[in-house]
Amino acid sequence: MNPASPIADDVYFEHFFRLLEKNTGIALDMSKEYLVSSRLVSLAKKYGHSNYVELLKYLFLNPLNSIHQECFQAMTTNETMFFRDGYPFEALKTSILPRIIDQNKISKEIYIWCAASSTGQEPYSLVMMLKENFPVLNNWNIHIKATDLSLAAIEKSRSGIYNQSEIQRGLTESQINRYFMKLPNGHFKLTDDIKKYVKFDCMNLVDDWPILPKFDLILLRNVMIYFNQNTKLNILKKMHHQLSGKGSVLMLGSSESILYEETFQVVQLDRVSYYLKK
Numbered sequence: 720m721n722p723a724s725p726i727a728d729d730v731y732f733e734h735f736f737r738l739l740e741k742n743t744g745i746a747l748d749m750s751k752e753y754l755v756s757s758r759l760v761s762l763a764k765k766y767g768h769s770n771y772v773e774l775l776k777y778l779f780l781n782p783l784n785s786i787h788q789e790c791f792q793a794m795t796t797n798e799t800m801f802f803r804d805g806y807p808f809e810a811l812k813t814s815i816l817p818r819i820i821d822q823n824k825i826s827k828e829i830y831i832w833c834a835a836s837s838t839g840q841e842p843y844s845l846v847m848m849l850k851e852n853f854p855v856l857n858n859w860n861i862h863i864k865a866t867d868l869s870l871a872a873i874e875k876s877r878s879g880i881y882n883q884s885e886i887q888r889g890l891t892e893s894q895i896n897r898y899f900m901k902l903p904n905g906h907f908k909l910t911d912d913i914k915k916y917v918k919f920d921c922m923n924l925v926d927d928w929p930i931l932p933k934f935d936l937i938l939l940r941n942v943m944i945y946f947n948q949n950t951k952l953n954i955l956k957k958m959h960h961q962l963s964g965k966g967s968v969l970m971l972g973s974s975e976s977i978l979y980e981e982t983f984q985v986v987q988l989d990r991v992s993y994y995l996k997k
């Protein structure tokens with residue numbers, strides 16, 4: 720307990736964890752104190768607090784405002800890379816997309832949603848994969864929506880600018896040469912020919928959702944690991960509703976699963992599971 724404060728610091732932590740979970744779904748406890756300190760230290764400085772516990776105290780004493788939101792966003796883990804895990808993109812190429820293309824051959828339209836897309840590598844990988852393997856889609860309407868809670872991640876995605884180590888994670892030399900322009904500062908900018916396919920927006924999966932189209936394919940990868948069971952179930956039900964119809968597909972991260980299987984058919988392909996709407 721801080722001697723200058725009549726309230727134990729734990730109260731500020733617990734209050735922050737409650738607010739964080741209610742507003743983002745991210746469930747943390749005192750075992751993650753180091754994470755809070757490392758993520759909030761620069762925001763504490765930015766807002767004139769002598770340390771991050773003082774910032775937590777401010778959050779405790781004040782009604783929800785933009786500083787709370789900034790702190791929530793600072794607690795997100797944005798780890799991602801181009802063609803992350805490899806196998807899911809193989810499954811998309813060899814099995815999932817050929818079926819969706821066949822199902823939609825009359826409308827010549829495909830709707831895809833990358834929910835929790837972080838800094839954009841996932842949806843951009845998808846566009847590269849489509850361009851490299853499905854020339855038949857050249858005269859189709861491809862709608863790719865990508866959303867994330869973090870405004871900073873969405874802004875970076877929209878810029879399409881990555882540093883050297885980011886582009887070297889997951890891309891081949893030939894993809895780097897084909898899809899990026901080197902900038903004078905040594906960073907790399909994606910060509911408009913890839914960028915133009917993806918529309919990025921901020922969206923919080925635990926809030927009420929805006930009106931969205933129905934999707935043929937939803938990627939919801941490596942985000943539900945941060946949520947509790949109830950939050951996962953609610954989001955999965957809403958994802959099911961958001962899929963276009965029988966045969967549309969939900970893909971989760973490699974360590975995530977669907978929890979209930981009455982409304983989805985699980986397909987196991989090599990090292991990947993994906994979920995078909997029944």
Ligand SMILES: C[S@@+](CC[C@H](N)C(=O)[O-])C[C@H]1O[C@@H](n2cnc3c(N)ncnc32)[C@H](O)[C@@H]1O
Binds near residue numbers: 742800834837838
């Ligand atoms: C580890 S990244 C996963 C990125 C990408 N899907 C991948 O697999 O490489 C998790 C992302 O989930 C986002 N996130 C966390 N909670 C969220 C929420 N409630 N709504 C929307 N996005 C959220 C974070 O901002 C972060 O960018």
